[in-house]
Amino acid sequence: MSFLEGTLTTIALCWRIERCDGIALGLTDHDRDLTIDGLVHRAAPGMTPSAIRRSDGLDADTMDITGALTSAAITEADLVAGRWDGARVILFAVDWTGADAARVPLGIGTIGAVETQRGGFTAELRGTGAMLEGPVVELTSPECRAELGDARCRVPLAARRRLLRIVASAGQRLTLDAVEPSAGAYGGGLLRWIGGANSGLRSAIAGSDGASVTLRSEPPLAVAAGDLVELIEGCDKSLATCAARFGNAPNFRGEPYLPGIDLLTRYPGA
Numbered sequence: 001m002s003f004l005e006g007t008l009t010t011i012a013l014c015w016r017i018e019r020c021d022g023i024a025l026g027l028t029d030h031d032r033d034l035t036i037d038g039l040v041h042r043a044a045p046g047m048t049p050s051a052i053r054r055s056d057g058l059d060a061d062t063m064d065i066t067g068a069l070t071s072a073a074i075t076e077a078d079l080v081a082g083r084w085d086g087a088r089v090i091l092f093a094v095d096w097t098g099a100d101a102a103r104v105p106l107g108i109g110t111i112g113a114v115e116t117q118r119g120g121f122t123a124e125l126r127g128t129g130a131m132l133e134g135p136v137v138e139l140t141s142p143e144c145r146a147e148l149g150d151a152r153c154r155v156p157l158a159a160r161r162r163l164l165r166i167v168a169s170a171g172q173r174l175t176l177d178a179v180e181p182s183a184g185a186y187g188g189g190l191l192r193w194i195g196g197a198n199s200g201l202r203s204a205i206a207g208s209d210g211a212s213v214t215l216r217s218e219p220p221l222a223v224a225a226g227d228l229v230e231l232i233e234g235c236d237k238s239l240a241t242c243a244a245r246f247g248n249a250p251n252f253r254g255e256p257y258l259p260g261i262d263l264l265t266r267y268p269g270a
Contacts, residue, residue, distance in 0.1 A: 010096050010099075015089060021083070025042075025074070026040055028096075074121075107125065110126055140258055144238075146253040148232075155246050155248050164228075165226055172206075172217065174212065176212065180211075186213050189208075194228040195229075196227030213231070239256045
């Protein structure tokens, strides 16, 4: 890589950020925009990475990315709303003159904790080694550990997704333009915002009743009548529901009859 060996280096740091909703953003610390692999990396002199800590052990590699909220692509409202949570980040160095097309990979990972203060933000970038910090095996539980519709559950969700519109909203409670297919069908499910200010975000559903659903937390941004949403049915993860409602007891991923830690306290007269 000739641009690293010359007496006068022409190094530019670049970030490629891919959000979970499919939007990709390119940034560079160079003083002009660079086009790399068809993506325009906008000049962002305020974007600076901390020292990259790499190790050959099992500790998770981390670094921080600090920048000013001056770009329309990265706003404080989007950061607070969680649009950038879990985004995939690729950090690399290039020759800004274009004479050398090689790239030097510096880091790859996902965005973790994000802090905003005084018109700027700091985002933690966690490397792939962070996955080793999770549990190796699952813990037993009376409830199902699979998610409705995933590879272990195997319940098809095609007929359990519906596009609806918001009629009214009050805090965590939303009124829709159609009633649920069965009592409590959306409880424990997911609401995806298709239109409106919250477009691209997801909200967990605590419960449903007729044409209304109650979210676990208020939507990050304002909700307007007519906003389009997708509702995905949920499951309370009990064996009874799995068998009666979904006919999926063979794929139940829990141990409802396994004695708990309170077994020793179960004696006559207790």
